[in-house]
Amino acid sequence: MPLAPLEALEALDAPPVAVEVVLLRHDPAEGFTYRQLATTLRRGMRPDQAARSLALLGEGDDTHVVHSTSWRTTRQGGITLTYLVHPDPAPGRPGIPLPEPHVIAYASRPGHPTPQGLEMGHVVAHAVRHLAFLEGSDPAIAAHLATHPELVRSLRSLPATTAGEIPYA
Numbered sequence: 001m002p003l004a005p006l007e008a009l010e011a012l013d014a015p016p017v018a019v020e021v022v023l024l025r026h027d028p029a030e031g032f033t034y035r036q037l038a039t040t041l042r043r044g045m046r047p048d049q050a051a052r053s054l055a056l057l058g059e060g061d062d063t064h065v066v067h068s069t070s071w072r073t074t075r076q077g078g079i080t081l082t083y084l085v086h087p088d089p090a091p092g093r094p095g096i097p098l099p100e101p102h103v104i105a106y107a108s109r110p111g112h113p114t115p116q117g118l119e120m121g122h123v124v125a126h127a128v129r130h131l132a133f134l135e136g137s138d139p140a141i142a143a144h145l146a147t148h149p150e151l152v153r154s155l156r157s158l159p160a161t162t163a164g165e166i167p168y169a
Helices: 006-011 047-054 120-137 139-145 149-157
Strands: 017-027 031-040 065-073 079-086 096-098
Touching (some): 017 120, 017 149, 031 120, 047 065, 047 079, 065 120, 065 139, 079 120, 096 120, 120 139, 120 149, 139 149
Antiparallel strands (some): 017 031, 031 096
């Protein structure tokens, strides 16, 4: 069966798409903290635009990492796209500690990929691990992170394996 044209899919009454931004901070003594912002994606807006807008970043701002790190479904059948932004453009606002950035969520059944009990801390830990991967594989992101040596040290202290390579007890 041929794929439906994108225009036909866009005309359907689809569940909403949300864009979520994790604004990441790092302090050598305190570790990782974050803020979370979210909005519904408006018709005609690209997810990248929505993430930058939530973080109050102008289109020409290249002083922040803005990177899509994951997606998940909502209980209502919608989709949430998660972006990581570093550094947090408003570091004076209250943040949420991420005490265990090495803890990831995983599904216990191979045919059901959504982990049970998924919490925001798991999503943020995944984003931090994704950033650690990018630090070693994406030259533009590595150059940005090089100006934050304590963050790089913390990222490199995380297990250097992808989620699929981690042995589970």
